[in-house]
Amino acid sequence: MDNDSFRPRILLVSVGMYGQKYLSEATGRDVGGDVIGIVDVADNLPEKFPVIAEKRIPVYRSLEEFFRRDHADLAVISSPIHLHVGMALQCLAQGVHVLCEKPLCLTEEETLRLEQAAREAGRFLAVGWQLNYDRAVLNLKRDILAGRFGAPKRMRCVHAMRRGENYYARSHWAGKILADGREVLDSPFMNACAHNFQLMTFLLGGRMETPLQLLSAEGELYRGNPHVENYDIAFLRFRAERGITLCYETAHPLETKNLGPDGVSEFEHAVLTWGRGQPYRVVTDAGEEILYGAAGATPLMQKLDDAVRCVREGTAPLCGARAGLGHLQAVRMAQQLPIRDVDPSRVAWIDAEGDRFPCVQGLEDALCRCGEHWALPGEMGIQL
Ligand SMILES: NC(=O)c1ccc[n+]([C@@H]2O[C@H](COP(=O)([O-])OP(=O)(O)OC[C@H]3O[C@@H](n4cnc5c(N)ncnc54)[C@H](O)[C@@H]3O)[C@@H](O)[C@H]2O)c1
Numbered sequence: 001m002d003n004d005s006f007r008p009r010i011l012l013v014s015v016g017m018y019g020q021k022y023l024s025e026a027t028g029r030d031v032g033g034d035v036i037g038i039v040d041v042a043d044n045l046p047e048k049f050p051v052i053a054e055k056r057i058p059v060y061r062s063l064e065e066f067f068r069r070d071h072a073d074l075a076v077i078s079s080p081i082h083l084h085v086g087m088a089l090q091c092l093a094q095g096v097h098v099l100c101e102k103p104l105c106l107t108e109e110e111t112l113r114l115e116q117a118a119r120e121a122g123r124f125l126a127v128g129w130q131l132n133y134d135r136a137v138l139n140l141k142r143d144i145l146a147g148r149f150g151a152p153k154r155m156r157c158v159h160a161m162r163r164g165e166n167y168y169a170r171s172h173w174a175g176k177i178l179a180d181g182r183e184v185l186d187s188p189f190m191n192a193c194a195h196n197f198q199l200m201t202f203l204l205g206g207r208m209e210t211p212l213q214l215l216s217a218e219g220e221l222y223r224g225n226p227h228v229e230n231y232d233i234a235f236l237r238f239r240a241e242r243g244i245t246l247c248y249e250t251a252h253p254l255e256t257k258n259l260g261p262d263g264v265s266e267f268e269h270a271v272l273t274w275g276r277g278q279p280y281r282v283v284t285d286a287g288e289e290i291l292y293g294a295a296g297a298t299p300l301m302q303k304l305d306d307a308v309r310c311v312r313e314g315t316a317p318l319c320g321a322r323a324g325l326g327h328l329q330a331v332r333m334a335q336q337l338p339i340r341d342v343d344p345s346r347v348a349w350i351d352a353e354g355d356r357f358p359c360v361q362g363l364e365d366a367l368c369r370c371g372e373h374w375a376l377p378g379e380m381g382i383q384l
Pocket of ligand 1: 013014015016017018019039040041042061062078079080081083101102103128129130170171191192
């Protein structure tokens with residue numbers, strides 16, 4: 001079969017809050033392949049997603065059940081974090097290429113094991129860090145690596161998103177450190193607001209396919225929502241290879257729906273800025289302005305198109321198992337820091353959009369001020 005007529009058979013593993021985006025994308029337009037099955041333990045999927053009946057997509061309750069009856073070329077895994085490793089290994093062992101949602105796994109050892117499993121299977125293991133598929137980001141990284149702006153010195157970003165009761169109620173692992181006896185380390189830094197931090201480690205990595213290595217962390221973690229097990233507010237500062245500093249501020253219990261991303265990176269001879277709806281913008285010391293396309297110009301689901309194309313072409317997406325290593329190192333270092341409870345008198349609960357949100361007073365201001373000063377709240381005299 002030539003590449004033009006080969007349409008990869010796509011298996012969607014889990015169609016929960018995020019996995020349903022793959023379902024609507026892959027059934028709503030031509031992505032170059034066809035959804036031939038769904039694996040999920042949820043009961044009501046055909047009622048929830050009429051397209052399942054319309055397109056006669058079989059639903060299986062486990063990968064074992066699917067592999068007993070059928071085969072696929074590409075598995076797209078959007079299951080809870082702690083199931084990724086086992087499911088990815090199972091798919092690779094069956095000779096199926098894998099696009100797994102981020103984070104791929106929770107340890108460096110698992111990352112390397114998965115990378116090796118993919119190599120041995122002769123299949124790719126791509127990870128769904130969507131900003132790593134963004135054409136503007138890729139062009140920017142090429143220029144950074146070519147030394148166009150000089151050596152990177154430090155990089156910071158504030159990115160927070162309001163999340164309330166519905167978000168935490170959707171699944172038993174949300175906001176948990178452990179689920180089903182296994183680590184999940186779920187937090188805004190680990191999960192919903194992970195992308196811009198992972199982007200920072202991607203952009204400053206020493207090669208196109210490798211992220212920046214982190215060495216140590218300082219920070220302050222808080223729990224604003226008393227019903228969350230893990231932290232939901234993080235002020236973090238990391239030391240990385242080549243003397244680079246990274247600062248990141250993120251949170252869920254805030255009044256503002258979306259704060260940032262608001263990113264700045266200082267290089268020897270230039271400054272990079274990026275933000276919501278803004279192009280990645282570099283201004284050099286000589287006054288030259290370089291714009292790298294509007295943020296969002298590449299569709300968020302480009303990763304699916306790229307993965308299908310790679311299956312057809314026999315290539316592999318750039319965003320492989322190691323892409324998340326810098327973020328993973330940071331998550332694990334952050335998790336060692338103590339978590340302090342915010343005084344409940346400082347948390348107001350608001351009702352909006354059929355949901356209920358805890359909002360820590362003054363949090364937006366604290367996140368932005370710490371970001372601007374590359375500082376932690378204690379250093380700024382800020383108390384939460
Ligand atoms: N790239 C992004 O922007 C982005 C955004 C949100 C979430 N995610 C990632 O997507 C993944 C899923 O997150 P979510 O928020 O959709 O989770 P979720 O809890 O909302 O959905 C998980 C789905 O997995 C199913 N499931 C549970 N156990 C299963 C099993 N044993 N076998 C098959 N299916 C099973 C559940 O029924 C549910 O449909 C996570 O890795 C998360 O970090 C990525």
